[in-house]
Amino acid sequence: MTTPAPARRRHLATSPFPPKPDVVITQFAVGDKVCHDSYGVGRVTGVEAHAVTVDFSSRTVRVVSPFSKMEHL
Template sequence: MTKPEVKKRVLPTSPFKASAAAPLKVFAVGNRVTHDVYGLGRVTGVEEGVAVLVDFGSTQHRIMSPYNKLTNL
């Protein structure tokens, strides 16, 4: 027998705030971006919610969602 999942209540004045979900990153073709490993680049293709294709000058890389190391400029 399994116990039902119980959602804990978070008080607004609690010092242990519930973590808010990070906003989804949205990229469009032509956006300038920076990557923690590859550096500066420009978005050349977008697969909604799956991946973005980025041209970093000397190479192109397909960066998969959730885009942890990729940031819009």
């Protein structure tokens, strides 16, 4: 069972606060070298719609989107 994503609140033009920026999701391709905060350096071995599989030599981990703890090297 999947739950729908919550609706994004509309920004009012009269609001004194700036609108929240859109989240930019990084795209990865098979063979990309990445660094993860918890697992270290690894290489992308598989790409899905909302996740990537990364080989960190000690283990293979499926990391789901958004990839906040992972970056390209």
